[in-house]
Amino acid sequence: MTAGYRHRLEDQPLDFTVLDERRAFDGFRPLDVLSIEHAALGRDEPSKARREIVRGGRCAVVIPYDPVRDEIVVIRQFRIGAALATANAAPLELPAGGIDEGEDPATGAARELEEETGLDVLAITHCYTILTTPGLTDETALVFLALVDAAALDGRGGKADEQEDILAIRAPVDALIAAVDEGAIANGFLVGATHWFARHGRTRARLLADSIRQDETTT
Structure with a gap:
């Protein structure tokens, strides 16, 4: 089986949507909570997830x-x-x-x-x-x-x-x-x-x- 482009040794784009976003902490390094949906990678269907992200710039x-x-x-x-x-x-x-x-x-x-x-x-x-x-x-x-x-x-x-x-x-x-x-x-x-x-x-x-x-x- 021939490996597809996702197996190339490089960073790649991926379609995603932010479904919801809120700020949990607003300080020197703000903390946001996001609900996201992204296109499939190792699975057959898109994935939904909740993620916390520290905004570092x-x-x-x-x-x-x-x-x-x-x-x-x-x-x-x-x-x-x-x-x-x-x-x-x-x-x-x-x-x-x-x-x-x-x-x-x-x-x-x-x-x-x-x-x-x-x-x-x-x-x-x-x-x-x-x-x-x-x-x-x-x-x-x-x-x-x-x-x-x-x-x-x-x-x-x-x-x-x-x-x-x-x-x-x-x-x-x-x-x-x-x-x-x-x-x-x-x-x-x-x-x-x-x-x-x-x-x-x-x-x-x-x-x-x-x-x-x-x-x-x-x-």
Whole structure:
């Protein structure tokens, strides 16, 4: 039996209808309850279901890379989810945060990087986009590679008015890859971005650095 197009290794559209929608909680991350009907996949008939969804919007995740020192800047801060689910209340992460309504994503990424590490972006490029937990939230994360000067890092970051206490750390790339491979890091953004960087990062960084030199030559 020949596999149909639904067996292709790709995300695909699916017809669905929202039958009812109500807001169960209206806070920093609103929670909506939806009754939906969607076209058949593994069954013969359309399916109806009730789903709760946390509205997360778009966020930017930054891989701050210093090509001179071959280092990625990571951060450590208290995370309530990690504290409640694991023994490690201060996990390693990448700088990340919400993209404001109408804000250019790359601009939002650079803003979050500066707020959480104090570093300026020398050049930045979009790498890939992921749905963080599509069964739970509509949050969409845009992952960026940013070239930085890690020597400018003073180790402190975060906004006091948002109750953030952030430690910024310079991580040698190979040591960070080894830590991920050894299971010492659980943050999904950092694990995925490190795997991506191991395969593509240095090459993309060289292209990005070349674009800076070309801009300097033409100005």
